[in-house]
Amino acid sequence: MKELLQSIVAAHPGFLELRYHRRVQNSFFAQKGRVEDASSRTRAGVGVRALVDGAWGFSSTSDLSRDGIDRAVDRAVTAARDLARADGRKIAPLPPTTLARANHVGDDFDTLLAQPLGDKLSRVMDLERATRESSSRIHTASSMYAEIFEEKSIVTTDGAAASYRIVRPELRVAAFAEKDGAQVVGRNSVGVQGGWNCLFNHQTAQGIAERTAKQAVDQLDAPHVPGGVKTVILAPSIVGLLSHEAIGHTVEADFVLAGSVAAGKIGRMVASEHVTLCDSANSEYESGACGTLPFDDEGVPAQRTTIIQNGRLVSYLHNRETAAEFGVAPTGNARAWEYSDEPLVRMRNTYIEPGTMSLDEMIAGVEDGYLLDNPGSGQADATGEFMFGAGYAIEIKHGRLGRIFREVTISGVAFEMLRTVDAVSREFRWDLGSGYCGKWQPAKVDAGGPYLRCQVMLGGRQ
C-alpha cells in the first residue's frame, strides 16, 4: 500500500498527505458465565489531506483502488481550494522537517495475531469466573478483552514514507456486590502495547480477579469521604490522569492558541520544583506504554517532549502547523483515530518523572489525608480546572494507612495544585493504558508516573 501511495503523491504538484490505516479489533465480553460479545471488526481506508492556497482540505475513502484514492485526492484538493476562497487565516507552507522513512513492526504483533482467539476467549471467561468466585458476596462479574491491530502507512509530498504495525491488547474486569438493596462495583483494567503476557506484567490474572472482588466487597461498608481540601497521595494511575487531563490538554498547542491557561507561560514556574512532566512517543522507564508510536500521523518521528522541567513550563505539544506558528520544531503529536479522521494535536504517553522518596516515607509524612487509587473518568477546562474520579480512597492518619472510603471525585486548578506537590516517589508505573482520550475523536494514550503528594479538593459529603 505504501508504494501505491508513493506513486500517487509523486505526481502531485502541491502538499499532499496520504494515510492508509487498517484496524482489526477483536473483542470478547463475558458476564456471569455468558458471552455477550465475540466479534471481529475490520475497518480500512485512506485519509487524504491537501494544503492548497493556505487552506486544508480533507477527504477519506474505503475504496483502496488507485482510482478510488485518486478521487479522494481530487475531493480534498477541491475542498481546500473552496475553503481558500473564504476570508480568514491562511496557513503558511509547512517548513521542511525530518520525516520518517522506516517500516516498523511492534513487539508481539505477530505473536498475538497467531495466538488462537479461542484460547483468548477461554481465558477471558476464566477471569470472569475467578472474579465471581473470589468472594461469596460477589453476585455478578464481567470481563472484557479487546485487541487492536493497527497497520498504518504515511506518505507525504515532502518526504514522509513510512509504515508501522502495532498491537494494543486491553483487559477490563468488574465485580458487583449488593447489600440491603445497595449495589457497589469494583473495577480494574489494564492496557498495553505488546502481547498477551504484557497484560500481566504487574499482576497475575488471579491477582486481578481477587483485587477487583475485594474492591467491591470493601465498598459495601465503606463510608463517604467528607468534602474539602485535603493532603493526598495520588497513585501512579491518578498521577497519569492528572498529567493527561489537567496539564496535558492545556499545553496542546491548538488549545494554547485558542486561549488556554498555559498561553504565554513558557519559561514561567507553574509547578513546584519537584515536578518534571513529559509526553513521549516512547515507553520511558518500562516497556508497554500504550501511546508508543514510531512516528505520528504527519510522519514526524517519535520523540520525548519535556513540558515542565523542575516546575518551569518549557514546551507545548505541536503538530507541524502549530510548530510553524510558534517557530519551533514539531513534537510529533499529530494523531488521527481512524482513516476517516483528520489528524489533531493529541498526547501519547504523558507522565511525571519519578523522584527519590519511597511511598512508605511519603505516607509517614501525612498527618491527616488519603491515598487515592483506581482512576475513573476525568475532564479539564482550558482554565486548568480539572476533575477526575478515584475508585477508592484509603485514609491516612498519623502516617499510617487506615480505613477504606468509597469512590470520590477530586478537583482543582492544575497549575495551583502542582505548586502544592511536596513529595514524589521513586516508584514509577504506566497505568492508564486501557484509557481513551476524547477530543472530537478517540485516541489511545497512556499515562503514569510516581506517587505524588499534594493537596486537592475532594467532592465529598457535607
Next chain:
Amino acid sequence: MQHGTELREHAERLLDLARRAGADEAQVSASHDREIKVGFERNELSLSASGEETSLRLRVHHQHRLGAASTNSTDRHDLERAVEAAMAMASFSPPDEHLNLPFPAPLEERPDLWDESIVSVGPEQLRSMAEEFLRALREDARVSIDSGNVSSELDESWLLNTHGIAVRERQTRLAWLGSGQGLDGDDITNFDYGGGMSYRLEGARERMLVDGRRMARQIAGTFGAGTGVSYKGCVLLSPRALEELVLDPLESHLSGLQVFYGKSNFTDDKLGTPVTSPLFSLEDDPTDPLLVGCTAWDSEGVPTSRRTFIERGVLRLQMENAYSAKRRGRSLTGHCGFGLHGAKVASGETPLADLVSGRQPLLVVHRFSGNVDAQSGDFSGVAKGSHLHAAGERRPISETMISGNLFAMLRCIEGVSREVETVENGYVAPWILFDGISVTAQDQVGRP
C-alpha cells in the same frame, strides 16, 4: 450516495454467505453514510472535509453460540472473510439456549427524515453556514471558539435477518457543533460546548443560530466567577445537567438484562411501585422528528413505540431486547441496546422563576462534569458554568463540587419546572430541584 437497492443487495449477499457457512440464524446491518463538513478552529474556518463509507455488520448464531464481525468493504472476498470471522467467533463461544433473533412485526409510521434539499447542500453552502454559526457563537467578542463544525450527513441503512425481517431507514441531517470558552484578560471562563441538528434544511439555519447565540450567552454569563459556599441542601439541575447525572445511569437500571444480572435497583418486584418522587415521570419517544433517536425499529429490527417507564414516580416498564425478553419471559420493547431512543422527562407545574426564588443558598448547575457510579448511584463532580443564589444575589461560581446519591436524590425532588428544553436534539427535560445534595466550595477550607 448508493442506491438503496444496492445496499440491500450487499446485505443479502452477506446474509446468504452466512447461511451457506452454516449459521442457524443470522442478522446483517448495512449502512451507507456520507458526510461533508466545514470545520473551524480558533475563531476561523480551518478545514473542509468529506467522507463516504459503506459498512456491513454480521451477527450469527450457530448451535446456540454467538459470533459477530464487521467490515467496511463490499468486496466479495472481504464479505467471505467477515463470515469466516463471525463463524469462528461463534465456534469459540459457549452455547446459550436463549440466544435468538426476532421475527418480523409491523412497524409504526414515522415522519420522513429524508430531505433532498440537504442532499444537495455542497461545501460552499456549508461554508457560508459555518461562517454564520461562528458569528452567532461569537455574538459576544469575548467568547473564543476553540473548534467546531457544520456538516451535512446522509445515512441509509438496512437490517435483514434470516427470519425475514427486512427494514430500511434513511436520514438526512444538517448538524452543528461548537466548543469554546470566554477570554477577558486573565478572566477565563469554564469550557462549554453545544450543538444541534435538523433532519430538514428548512428552519435549520434559524435553529443553528439560536443554539449558537444561546451558547455565547451562557459562556459570557460566567465571567467573573468567584468562590461558592459549602452546604447540604437544594440544588437546581438544568436539563443539560440531568443527562449525565440522572438519565444515563437510569437507563442502566431500566435494562431488563441488568435486572437479570442482579445489577439493577429497579428489580421486577418494584414494577408498579414508587421508585422516585411522584414529581418524576420518564417516557421514551422514538416518534419525535426533533430528536436524533427518531426511528421505527431498533438494531434488531424490532418495532419501537412511545413507552412510559416511570409514571409519577411509579416504575411501569423495563427495556428488553430479543435475548432478555426470551430469558425473562417478557415482551420485546424495541430497545436492543438498552438505551432510550428519545428520553422525555415530564414537565412540572412550577415556573422556573419560582423554583429559584426564596431558597438561599441555591446552586443552579448548568453542566455536570464528574463521575456517577451507575451501580450505586453515588456521584460527585464539578458544577460547570453554574450560578449561586445567595445573600440576595445571583453570581457565577467556579471550583464548586456537588456530591450525593442518584436514588436518594430522585426521592427528594422539591419541584419540577413548567419549562422544558430539548438538549442537543437528544432528549427533552425540565429543570429539577433536588434536596439533600452536598455542595463543596473553596470557601471555608481555603485554597490548596
